[in-house]
Amino acid sequence: MIAHLRLGVNIDHVATIRNARGGCHPDPVRAAKVAIEAGADGVTAHLREDRRHIRDEDIARLKAQIAKPLNLEMAATTEMVAIALKAMPHAVCLVPERRAERTTEGGLDAVGRRVSLAPMMDQLNAAGIRVSLFIAADPAQIKTAAELRAPVIEIHTGAWCEALAHNDKTAVAAEWKRIAEGATLAKSLGLEVHAGHGLDYESAETIAALPEIVELNIGHFLIGEATFVGLTETVKRMRAAMDRGRAKVAK
């Protein structure tokens, strides 16, 4: 039986637009509710250290008001862990964060940060928050995630999506192999496998055919497309694309 593929909608960039003018419009919590109504299985929000989009009060309002699981993306720092322990989201995804970057450009270096990650993982695990590590599909990173007792990893799909955007067939093939093999390895080690970054309708449909992956987290493309056709329609089209991809595995 192939697992259902969940869609987590990342609403960060609704907050980006709000913050461009100050005030409270458009409201990311309203976007979260619309996305859920349209078929999202959960909502993802990244509380960055510089609070450039989502803010602390958004997290509190999301937790209080949405009817589906909240996945809080955050840097692996003691400040952020304390915030998570207070907010108690359903899940936390630990991501690397550099202030100068435009978005989360690479995976977390679980191998290099193993010693500092271990106590944070223990605290979050003990609080009953499902922790995931946002890592490249690299065997050493995946094995370390399992050793750190992360229940979940999220595979960074950015390099694959970049290669697709540039129509670089060699890189596409290499990145796809890395993701597919990484997903298989992670599942064999008992990890739940998610994926995200840079996905659009087409790439989401393609990656939906990997049966080990049970959740996709998608933001920038959905919020951008929503400008043209509305968030409800965009989420529905994404859901349909993922279902088409998933149906290929079942055959």
Ligand code: PXP
């Ligand atoms: N997953 C993680 C862990 C992320 O950091 C991001 C970007 O915030 C996403 C998924 C979504 O990426 P995108 O906005 O490119 O769809």
